[in-house]
Every structure is written in C-alpha cells, then in structure tokens.
Amino acid sequence: MKVLQSRSFCSYINFFLFSLLLAVTANTQAVELTPRESHAYIQICAYCHARAETSAPVMGDIADWQRRAARVEGGFEGLVRNTIVGVGNMPPLGTCGYCTESEIRNLVATMSGLDSSVLNLAPSSDASKADE
Ligand code: HEC
Numbered sequence: 001m002k003v004l005q006s007r008s009f010c011s012y013i014n015f016f017l018f019s020l021l022l023a024v025t026a027n028t029q030a031v032e033l034t035p036r037e038s039h040a041y042i043q044i045c046a047y048c049h050a051r052a053e054t055s056a057p058v059m060g061d062i063a064d065w066q067r068r069a070a071r072v073e074g075g076f077e078g079l080v081r082n083t084i085v086g087v088g089n090m091p092p093l094g095t096c097g098y099c100t101e102s103e104i105r106n107l108v109a110t111m112s113g114l115d116s117s118v119l120n121l122a123p124s125s126d127a128s129k130a131d132e
Pocket residue numbers: 040041044045046047048049054055056057068072078079080082083087088089090091093094095096099104107108
C-alpha cells in the first residue's frame with residue numbers, strides 16, 4: 001500500500017513537472033494557431049512556404065525570416081503588411097481570401113518563429129468575429 005501511495009505521488013510530481021515544461025515551452029512559442037489558422041496554413045500558405053523551390057521563405061528557417069524582418073520597414077509588422085498587400089511573387093493575403101488581419105499576423109508569427117512579444121500586439125479577438 002505504501003509503495004502504491006509513493007508511486008502515485010511520483011506520478012503526481014511527474015505530471016506537475018511535465019505541465020511546467022509544457023508551460024515553459026508554450027511561452028517560447030510564437031503563437032498558438034486557431035483551427036481556422038492551422039487550416040489556412042496547411043491548405044494555403046504551406047503550398048509555397050513548405051517548399052524551398054518556390055523562393056518563399058520556408059517555415060522554421062528563422063535566419064531567413066530574421067533577415068526579412070530586418071530589411072522591411074516596421075520589422076515584423078512590415079512582414080504582416082507585405083503579406084496583406086502582397087509582395088514579390090506572393091499575391092495579397094498570401095491568397096487566403098478569408099483570412100483576417102489578426103489571422104495573418106498569427107500565421108506570420110508562427111511561420112517565422114519571430115519574437116513572441118508580437119502576441120501583445122495581436123489580440124486575436126477579431127479572428128472569432130470573422131467566424132460569426
Ligand atoms: C503562391 C505562393 C505563396 C502562398 C500561397 C503564400 N506565400 Fe507568402 N510568400 C511567397 C513568396 C514567393 C514570398 C517571397 C516574396 C519576395 O520576397 O519576393 C513570400 C513571402 C512571404 C512573407 C515575407 C514577406 C516579406 O516582406 O519578406 C510572409 C510574411 C509571407 N509570405 C506570409 C504568407 C502567409 C501568412 C501565407 C498564407 C496565408 C502565405 N504567405 C502564402 C509565396 C506564397
């Protein structure tokens with residue numbers, strides 16, 4: 001009985017540590033995508049941004065994204081603006097006709113892996129409005 005008790009205490013501690021780890025990892029991630037945003041990424045953005053041969057910056061290639069953010073006026077916000085109006089070979093909204101501005105912002109944050117402080121600039125509230 002004693003053994004059992006100490007075992008469950010151990011798993012409680014493990015669970016606690018695991019949750020802590022999740023919380024810490026979640027904090028370092030740029031943004032958590034809503035189902036609509038994930039869908040947009042998979043169906044639309046990834047068509048170009050997961051394939052290096054399209055000349056689109058590839059998701060997770062942080063050095064490339066940092067270079068772009070440093071080059072464009074307004075840094076991260078400049079990348080969001082360029083996505084909305086279109087840039088180079090990318091059509092406006094990255095062809096995501098139904099994406100709202102805040103959804104584009106979350107997608108760019110996730111794809112680029114740039115600073116999680118963008119979360120503070122991006123209340124994702126109008127994403128839920130768009131669902132109405
Ligand atoms: C048809 C292909 C295509 C699709 C679809 C696409 N992109 Fe792009 N994207 C590109 C290309 C090509 C570039 C590089 C443009 C350049 O620098 O000339 C680019 C660049 C970007 C940039 C960097 C802009 C800059 O100023 O350097 C961002 C951010 C971006 N895309 C976000 C998105 C998002 C978000 C989506 C999905 C909603 C998306 N893209 C869908 C092709 C695409």
